[in-house]
Amino acid sequence: MKVERIQYKCTLTPLTPIQIGNGNQIYPYDYVVKNGTYYRINLSEIIEKFPQNIKFKFIKLLENNNMIEIRSFIFENYKEEYGYIYKAPVEREFENKYLEKIKGANKKNDENSFIIEEFIGNVEAKYIPGSTIKGAIRSAFLFNEFDKKRDKYDFKKNLKYDKELNKKIEVTAKPFVLVDRYGKTLMGRNSKNEANKIEAKMLELTKLEPKFDPFKNFIVTDTQVTKENTVIKEISRLMPLGVNNKLSFGAEVLKSEYSDNEDVKLNFDIILKLIPSSLLKKDSLDKGIIKEDVYFEISDIAYALNKKAKKVLEKDLEFFKKNTKYREYEKISKELLEKLEKLEEKNEDRVEYKEALIRFGRGSGFNNTTFNLVNTNEEVYTRVVAGDCPVGWALITFEEV
Template identity: 30%
Template sequence: MSQEIKNYKVYKMSLTTLSPVFIGSGEELNKSMYVYNDKEIMIIDEKKLIKELLLRKGLYESFLNECSSGDLNLTNFLEKNLNGYKDIDIYKYKITSYSDIKTGGKFNNINTFIKSSNGKPYIPGSSIKGAIRTAIIANEIYHNKEKYINFFENKNYPKNFNGKFAKTPIDNLKELENIALKNIFSKYKSIFNKNDKIEVLPNILFKFLYVSDSNEVNLDNLFIGKQHDFSTKGNKLNELPIFMELIKPETKFNFSISIDKSIIDYFDIKNIIKNLRNYFRQYFYCVEEINLLFFKNNVEIQYKPFCQLEGLTSNALIGGHNGYLTKNILYSICCELEKENNTVVGMANKEEIINLIKYHLNTKFKKHKHLEDSIISPRTLKLTKYNETLFNIGICNIKVEEELC
């Protein structure tokens, strides 16, 4: 860098979940690590459990024998051997499940939500920053479609639905993202030295944007949800044996964003919020057009994509298990939004772009056979049940609370 940058704009921010949110810790709870009690999952504290078992003659040895078999079902073991186990202090925390954790009589593993060293859930700054990065790239592409459509044309992609398809797939659209990043970076390259490494410069812009981890929230803001997939092929709603700890809707987190003043004209906080909102609309209104009619026509299914809270608009897609297309820029090339109410009014170069998306999805997910799709489609909408209602996963509001300096 030409000099050390010391001046920042710092903002106090909030993130409010408008639907269930999942950010994985990379760990799972198996049937030997929790107790299932009707709609309550009780996560065991191993040290407290062992201490309790040692108080009862022969029980610890029986426990070790079942552990060594590799098939310990803790719920069954405690039901047989420890009277009143539900009320004994041997648990780290208890959490409500809105779905039966058993499939065919077998207990499923549970993917856990990321937690701090204090054992409480929080939102990592990297998850928020990743959403901002995707939104910035997507809006660059959305507002300059002519540059990026040419990119596809130069790749020799298919020309019609039933024509021949190119042999070389695009690798997860990373090349397109890199081109967009270079175009964004070109506005700011004058602040860098010639000695800086050119190959990392497009991404280096995001080093000027600092996003803190959020505060912790109490464990009672978690619940256990099961993944439900709605497929546009055949209009089917399927339940999968995938269980997660999710943050409840209407949970508020606080965090901070610090922006280097040298690029404040592009990473201005108002632009960040605008980019997030626009990217969410690019994705969601295309999904709504394709999917939501199914739920409107099936009144027995209680469904809403997200909660409507006064003063909070849905503007961000956070975390995992919410669908492949919530993390990339495909729809940014496709959709056209009506300026007044931000609804989708059409698709730019629809037929050509449908082919591009179909081809991309088919090369990335070969077993899914997307080539027969007749519409632009996420193919699968990821949902979970909370309080008897199906919600989309990962929809949030990010908001500026206060400029600190």
């Protein structure tokens, strides 16, 4: 039986900094920041290019194993002509802190600010995995099916003392869908079975069975690779007013429209394989897995992404307005919400819904990666930002081939 395929050419435009890590942390002896440029280096190759007298001094430092002196020595003696694996521009705030503390940090946590989270890709180029985009789309689709049915769950809470907040906070032990950077679905501890039941319900299945999951026939390719579109920024976690922010780390992030005034375009494909219902039912007849036919078109995906994005943005705005020192982040979130509302006005006919806001990547938020916004208690105490922007927002456009 023939399976119909519909292919869409898609374009992803980063609106705010996006960070998709590969799990690799780059330490300050594997990079140098000079004159607004980040140089990712191979230390052993650089040593070989040092003049003999400098090389001798450096070997002595290595014997003493003093990492602060080692990184300071590398910074002072490195020259661009010695070579590098790749380079990228650096946000001024990150470079200033780097220069201030390169010869030694005052606090233990300051050392962490020197760690840079590498963006997924290879030594020459970066990309966004299709599985990451697909995971965000699946999460939005399930969330909106959940919300459409107006189900509300009052999940059990545990109280945990938070030193930074100086109070007990509620830690929700609830089922949720959390998507990692590779698009893999992660489950909350001791909640896998209940989470599976909820996902099955949203997909109109009697039980969660990957073979009959409609997203199995939903293919998302990796984006094109990009060589010149990353920048180094400081990623921080914002706390409520009156609580000291926890500095995080540096990261390779995609340049973006709101943060860098850059119009970056990344292309990828979405392929929908439309499986005839008779084929599915024949295979599942004896198993009783499929309750109803479940099909979605690209307009359904765009609609789900925008509906979820609106709820996430509204909650972010509440946080930033409540904490008045975060005006710059409130401004960006408001602009994103206004962009989303214009998309909704432009696409009143859902059939023509071909643009959507999507959020993904590191720091995109608990509300964004879980079912938290359909929980009866949905307060989240922190937000993650890079430079002057909330992280993880992009615009996707879809065009049928």
